[in-house]
Amino acid sequence: MSKRALSVTRDANFPEWYQAVVRDGDMAETSPVRGCMIIKPWGWGVWERIQADLDARIKDTGHENCYFPLFIPMSFIAKEAEHVEGFAKEMAVVTHHRLKNDGGKLVVDPDAKLEEPLIVRPTSETIIGDAFQRWVKSYRDLPLLINQWANVVRWEMRTRLFLRTAEFLWQEGHTAHADRDDAVAETLKMLEVYRTFAEDVLAMPVIAGEKPANERFPGADNTYSIEAMMQDGKALQAGTSHYLGTHFAEAQNIQFQNQQGQLTHCHTTSWGVSTRLIGGVIMTHGDDDGLRLPPMIAPRQIVIVPMLREKPEDAELIEYCNSIEKELKAAGIRTLVDLKPVKSAEKRWNWVRRGAPVIVEVGGRDASGGNVTFMRRDRLRDGDKVISSTMARTEFVAGAAALLKDIQAALFAEAKARLDGNINTNFTTFEQLSDYFGPGESEDEGGAFKGWVRVPWSRPEGEALEKIADRLKALKLTIRNAPLVQEAATGKCFFTGEPAKEHVLIARAY
């Protein structure tokens, strides 16, 4: 049996496998600062691809980018009651502005205390709202459609690279509208942007839907999400879009004069996706040999590894590879000839672990025959055997763009089949649900693939919903969302027995 490129398999230990992919795929590493990550060049390249593509989509829908400060006056965050409640426990706070040398020891200067502490933004509703309050005067100023790419900090108890870090990178859209309909339409429009982006670019199928009341963003009237199914069957909330009603507008005095001359509060929205998407890509597409990147976000789509032998004929081989690279680049394909003075076999496996979509290996015989030998990362093996194909370089170059498209589509199809095939709709009683998922206490049980469950419900709120959430929590389950696209619900609510209004998805989640 030939060995795998990683030391852990998904089946043996999914969390450990995830860490191995992140590390051995050169994506990121932990930092000296607790809970924060160092994103390495390959991982950063993926983020740059995500940014570039999504940014274009955000601009295409009429939004403009800008930038607000990292620090927010503490009083700002206190303005919206639910918002404070939701974020207060995880704030990084700046209280001083100077250090001093105290007998050879560097200490915080107690004389340099800030009059008002600054918090490091966990999200920017409050500071952007403060600007909106000044920017919006008239109905002619609306809608106000703003986005920013930024880092935010939430002092999480437990962190995992990309999935949950104390500092993470994201984009946050903030918009203000004249009325509810316009704001809700915006909220749903951006959810749809996220859905198509996740599916078309990340090849990550998701289900877009509305969060139950208990999972709403602090201060939102409605929260929508896209949810993706990871290879261990758990759900990952991959993006959110919030209709904030007039809560923030009222708290921050964001008002405009309408056409009738009346002073009216705006309806606002916010929406965001983060570096967590990269974690989603890893857990959607990775295999036991490492990462498999969808071509659209791979920093290098085709990597050419010349089989160098430290002999004079190497020069000719390098020239051959360079000329192929030139042709591929001309076709708009991100290509690299890996000339690092490392053994070819090692370079191959490094690119396998990094998930380069196509790895081309060129030896002397290929070169003299005008051929290339290549591997598709999405179909690396037949059983344990590595699959490689040889074809004429002209044919390869001519078909390269189509090959990448095919890989992109194959990765999506594979993930889509997993999502579609693992939503159980047969449960009718809580006992069945409980028996199926078990208490989920042991790691073994937690590790087994369970997938999701879809049940009809009556959309309870308040105390009734809390009770349901508690019962689910005992099984480590949560309601993910009520899919926007679903057939009409008939019969009784799975939880309350009252007439059902819609279906919701239940799953274990990250």
Place this chain on the structure above:
RNA sequence: CGGAGCGUAGCGCAGCCUGGUAGCGCACUUGCUUCGGGAGCAAGGGGUCGGAGGUUCGAAUCCUCUCGCUCCGACCA
């Protein structure tokens, strides 16, 4: 912040119980031989054993405190 486990070379670990001055595999460096594919042999380099204090002639090993990490809970994009 509660429960459990773990910090020894870049990575993975042994040594600790029964104190005697640090070792294995991979990786790294050099040489030779190999090489249509994750090679073999040989010779090397690298560690104040997480930190501080204590016991002792002597501490990776025993004691106390402390910091950090991982997993499980609570919290969350």
